[in-house]
Each structure stands twice: as C-alpha cells, then as structure tokens.
Amino acid sequence: MPTVHVFARDHINTDEIIPARHLTTDVEAELAKYAMEDYDKDFVRRVQPGDIIVAGADFGCGSSREHAVWALRGAGVAAVIAPNFARIYYRNSINNGFLALECENVVETFMDGDPAELDLAGGTVTNTRTGQTLTFVPVPQFALDVQKAGGWLEYMREQDQNRQDQNQPQQEEQHA
Template identity: 40%
Template sequence: MRGNIIKYPRDNIDTDVIIPGQYLKVHDYAELATHAMEGLDPDFHSKVKEGDFILSGKNFGCGSSREHAPIALSHCGVKAILALSFARIFYRNSVDGAFLLPIEIDQDAYDGISEGDEIDIDISKNEIKNITKNQTYKMKPFSEIIGKIIAAGGLFKYKPDQD
C-alpha cells in the first residue's frame, strides 16, 4: 500500500480536533469528511489526497468513542495512520469498522519520515519503506485478533468460530 505522508509531529491528537463535537449529530459520511481535522489544521483539505497516510506521535485518537473520527479521515481518502501509539477506542473503531489501518511505528520511523515522503507499507512483512529517502523501518506487528479482523475486512466479516 503506497501513499504520501501528512505529518503532525505532536502527541495526543484527540477526537475533538479530528472531528469537533458540534458535528457528532452528522451521520452522512461525505459531510463528516468535509470537517476532518478542522480543529487542528484548516489546510488539511487542500493537502489531503486519496491514498494519503497521516503520521503522528503518541496516543493518536484519544478522547471520545466517536466513530466519526476514523470515518471522517477515511472518507477524505486517508488509508492509514502511522503513530507512536494509539488510544484504544480509535484503534478498534478503525479496525472493526474497516475504515483505515492504525500502524504503530518506532521513534526512528517517526523521526525519519517527513511531510510529503512517499511510503510503502507492507503489512505481510511488517515493513515500512520510505521510497523518497530510500529507508526501511519496522512496524509493530498487529496482534493476532487484529490481524485476523483486518484480513477479514472488518469485525462483521470475521468469523471467530472458524478459528
């Protein structure tokens, strides 16, 4: 999976800035997408392209349980978030709803990858390649259940009885 990086080099990007509370009443996915990252980056919509990845620090998606957050980002075209760590509800919403991939990275990848870099993510090898800078990093492997739900295409397509 290939895409370009939009980098927010900070920790604790919370759901209130990913999709502010006033839009919690909105359930139209396309409309939610128009407000993504409104609380943090007014230029997000001029930057984001189909297939992009967001890179950020620790505890990405902390705050509320609103599934609006991964929905809004994925409907802008964001396919994966690369972060040092994730808040738990954002993480499982992303995976169980099959909206985007939450990829845990290490400090080297966080420091080494810059805004605009072209990245190739290979989850079968747990590898992240920086095409622009010709560097390779390891991603943290998904836990068994997360890997299976991602492979199935979301929680509703995952059949636990067949394990």
C-alpha cells in the same frame, strides 16, 4: 504511491480529528470534509485516497467516538502510523477495518509530503525519499481479516455466511 501527512504532536484527540460541532451525521463523506480541521484547515484539500497519516504518541485520545475513524477513512486515509494509540481509538480502528499501525520513531523518519511504501505483509513502512525503512508492530490476522471485510459488521456477516455455507451440504445430505 501514498503521500505522508505528518501531525507530529503527541495526544491528538478525537475532537481535533473530527470536531464535535460536525457530529450531526455518521456519513463518512460528510465527516471527511472536516477531518483534522482544527489542526490543519488545508488537510482535506491535500489528502488523496491511499495517503497515510504519521502522528505522535497517544493518537486518538479523548472521547470514544467512532466518527474520528470514519472521518479519516472517508477522507481517503489508508492508515495512521504512530508510536501508540489511545486504546479506544485503536479498537475503533480495528472494528471499522481501518489501519492503526504502531511504529516507534515514525515522526522522526518522515516529513510532510514524503512518499511512502507500506508493506503490511512484511510489517514495514519505507520513506521512499530517504530509503529509510521502519518495522511496525505486526497487525493481528484478526484485524487484517476485519479490514479486508470492510469492518466488524461486514466481517461478522461473512462469518455467518461461511457457517451457513458449511452447514448447507450436511442439511442436504440429511434430506436425501
């Protein structure tokens, strides 16, 4: 079961998610070492694959760097849940197949270290310590498809392959 890491402050910017001094690579495993470093130096030692970040409003404001998404994903974070996101961060999340879930009152519902259950199909997140369940803004099917594929580029490769596969029998029939 995922553990929740609460960053309750509003307006956590991309430089706090991954400080600019570490933008010398685009390798997620390298970026992950410095995720949230300027906000919480111990975060990368505590986070486990599948964990969730709960954050205040306007998460990911600041620059448009995709590195912020890559650093969190590389650290094993499965999703960030916040009341809302900076638009560029939200779009970068979708493009990279990373879950950015909008949910009111999420900061008030969780404490750092709480276990959570995330139900994407049902659109809910549950604090299993307290039993409290919140509903988040539904994730568009398109975003889920991109996430399932592993990101926008992988999604487009799948779409191209599907189109080629669909055209293949027609081409074979024409040659017969």
